[in-house]
Amino acid sequence: MGNPSLILVGWMVAAMIGVGVAVAWAWPFWMVIVLGAGLVGVAVLLTRDMWDRTRVNREDVMTGVRHLEQLSEIEGGAGILEPDALGGHIQRLVENVKTRMTSLEDERTKIIAIMENLVEGVVAFDPKGKVLFTNSSAHRILGLDAHAIQGRSLWEIIRNQELAGLVEGCQELAWHERRQAEVELHPPVSMVLEVYALPFPFSNQKKGSVLVLHDVTQLRRLEQVRTEFVENVSHELRTPMTAIVGYLETLVDEPSLETPNNRKFVQVAHQHAVRLSRLVEDLRSLSEIESGKVVLRCESVPLCEVALDVCEMFHHQLSKKNLQISNMIGVEFRAWVDRDRLIQILVNLVDNAIKYTSAGGTISFQAIPFGDERISLQVKDTGQGIPSTDLPRITERFYRVDRARSRAEGGTGLGLSIVKHLLQLLDGKLRIQSELGKGTTVEVVLPVSPPNLSTNIL
Structure with a gap:
């Protein structure tokens, strides 16, 4: 017909x-x-x-x-x-x-054929939040019948407040904006979804909304297995490595090592044992952070005092390499953080700065307001700098710009990854700017008040 x-x-x-x-x-x-x-x-x-x-x-x-x-x-x-x-x-x-x-x-x-062959689930809604279109992957991911969901709201289909909030939030987005969230669904459908929500023009200046659903359940399970494995291995290695390093430190200073070669052998063994011990400790820290076992004790912390403590920790290394460090943070600047975790972040940043700054260089701490409710804490150095092609990847695990130099300096390749994960826990952000031959500025943006009192502007 x-x-x-x-x-x-x-x-x-x-x-x-x-x-x-x-x-x-x-x-x-x-x-x-x-x-x-x-x-x-x-x-x-x-x-x-x-x-x-x-x-x-x-x-x-x-x-x-x-x-x-x-x-x-x-x-x-x-x-x-x-x-x-x-x-x-x-x-x-x-x-x-x-x-x-x-x-x-x-x-x-043609468009429907393309949509039906996507691995990601796609669900489109009208301005009132009623379902206009779904593809096969969306039916599979949500475990729903295609005919049973047309013209119904998301809340009627699957009672998940996060997904419903993403659909409603599309009305507030500009055309070029989108929102991203990781949503966990519970029985009868148990899975982890990476969800993207974005608006589209409907009619009469009204906005429809689209959800793109990516099933990351298996990926998250593999990450959990890896984290548990690393945590167990690092825990088992920690005690014997501490003993090995301790015995080697004793042997290095042992007068009975008469020949220079014997002393050199012990010194090399000690250096590698220390590096391996640091690697085990970094792996343990990273797995602890990723597994969510870190307990934060946040308070209003004076940044100037923390920077002074970190400077004291590196006094010997700075003198040995003839580097100058300065603390230019005003006493009025404070951040809402866990003090111990902030020290851990700054120790990693200063350690990197020392490794990649030549003798006679400088390292400095600075702090400036960042909007109304945040503070920017900066660690600047006059080191060798980082190529622009490497900047997007330097927070990855074990990624090194200069592998040979990093190993020679005793680096593990996990420092910035630990910093990034700690800042995620602290509601902070990491920004890195660098220029070859001139140095690097690492910026840590932190809240100045508790989350329920501060506004997240990032």
């Missing part, structure tokens, strides 16, 4: 042409004009009805309507509309609409 609207228009066009011919032969001239104008009106109404139903291009249809109206005008008593001409123009208009409808249907078929 064809489209009912198209069939109706076809019959009306045929009737109009037949009546026009009869009128041209037998009816008075003024009746031809009246009937022609009436038929034009019917054709226009039917055409506009088809446009409303199929959403064809408004400009194309209106151009055709204006053309018909121009044909029906009588200027100065001349230019009478002939019935055959009227029928021809209406027929061309109908054919144009049919062509546009066919083209739009082809495009719609």
Whole structure:
């Protein structure tokens, strides 16, 4: 069966042409004009009805309507509309609409085919939050029947407050913005989803919303297994490594090591044992953070005092390498953090700065306000800098810009990864700027008050 609207228009066009011919032969001239104008009106109404139903291009249809109206005008008593001409123009208009409808249907078929073959689930909602479209992956991920969810709200389909909040939040987003969240679904569907929510133009300046669902359940399970494995291994290695380092430190200073070679062998063994011990400790710290076992004791911490404590910790290393460190943080600057974890962050940053800054260089602490409710704590050095191509990856586990130098300096490749994860726990942000040959600035952005009193502007 064809489209009912198209069939109706076809019959009306045929009737109009037949009546026009009869009128041209037998009816008075003024009746031809009246009937022609009436038929034009019917054709226009039917055409506009088809446009409303199929959403064809408004400009194309209106151009055709204006053309018909121009044909029906009588200027100065001349230019009478002939019935055959009227029928021809209406027929061309109908054919144009049919062509546009066919083209739009082809495009719609292509888009649906693409959507149906996506691994990610896609759910589209109208401005009222009712389901407009879902693809096969969405049915599989949510465990729902396609016909049972059309025209229903998300809350009716699956009672998850986070997902419902993402859909509602799309109304507040600009067209180019999107929101991202990791959502855990519980029985009957138990999985972890990475969800992206974004708006799309609907009609009359209203916004629809789209959810893109990516199933990361297996990935999170593998990460959990890896974290538990690293945690167990580092725990088992920690005690023997402490003993090995202790015995080697005793042997290094042992007077009975008469030959230089013997002392050198012990020193090399001690250096590698210390590096391995640091690696075990960093792995333990990282696995502890990732597993969520870190207990935070946040308070209002004076940043100047913390920076002074860190400077004292590195006094020997700074003197040995002839580096200058300065604390330019004002006494008025404070942050809402766990003091011990902030010290751990700064120790990692200063340790990196010392490793990659040549003798005679400088390292400095600075702090400046960042918006109304945050503070920016900066660690600057005059070191070798980081290539721009490496900046996006330097917080990855075991990633090193200069592998040979990092190993020689005793680096584990986990320092910045630990910093990044700790800042996520502290509601902070990490920003790094660097220029080759001139140095690096690592910026730690922290809240100045508890989360329920501060506004997250990042």
